[in-house]
Amino acid sequence: MFRxxxxxxxxxxxxxxxxxxxxxxxxxxxxxxxSIDVAGWRAFPAAQTIEADPYAKAHRAKAGLLLYGAAEGLQFTAERDDKGLALTGTCSYRMSGRTPATRAWTLYAADDAGQPLNASPDLPTAQNSQTILRNRDGSFEIVVSRTAKAGNWLAIPDTGSFRLVLTLLDTPAAASTGLSGLVMPVIEQIGCGNE
Known part of the structure; x- marks a missing residue:
């Protein structure tokens, strides 16, 4: 009877x-x-626009992220170095080169959920285009490591895998016409363990 x-x-x-x-x-x-992939960096240019697919809209709403308008900016993430190996907190990396044309940019390390990593309140856990030291030709080098390095240094905790998040603000790369011919910085591993 109850079956x-x-x-x-x-x-x-x-x-x-x-x-x-x-x-x-x-x-x-x-x-x-x-998504677009440029030299190991991935971005979703349509995620912020009205043309975004339902999964992108739901993903952003679930995460509670503030979206940039199509002309405001574009966020790139890199999870691997130039050899295709996953970025990990036990290794050090050099990010070098140039960013696409942009008014300003920011860089920070994040965990797999996209939350910024915090090595220590006294350490530089983010870099931006206004404070970075540049070479004479306009290029730059940033060392991403858990130990202090001379020059531009982005501190990360001794953790598992992480990703680098590069946000370009007020850039023509955010428009569909600016996506061709992008040049992104290269991330190379420079040591692991106690280097």
């Missing part, structure tokens, strides 16, 4: 639970579609 209602209730729980879990896993797995 049919029990089977119906069990079926509904499985259906709703499976639907909710699959939607959450999709939101956690992807920022959306339409």
């Amino acid at each position: 049919v209602p029990l089977l119906v209730a069990l079926t509904l729980i499985i259906a709703f639970g499976g639907g909710i879990l699959s939607a959450l896993s999709m939101l956690n797995a992807s920022v959306g579609f339409g």
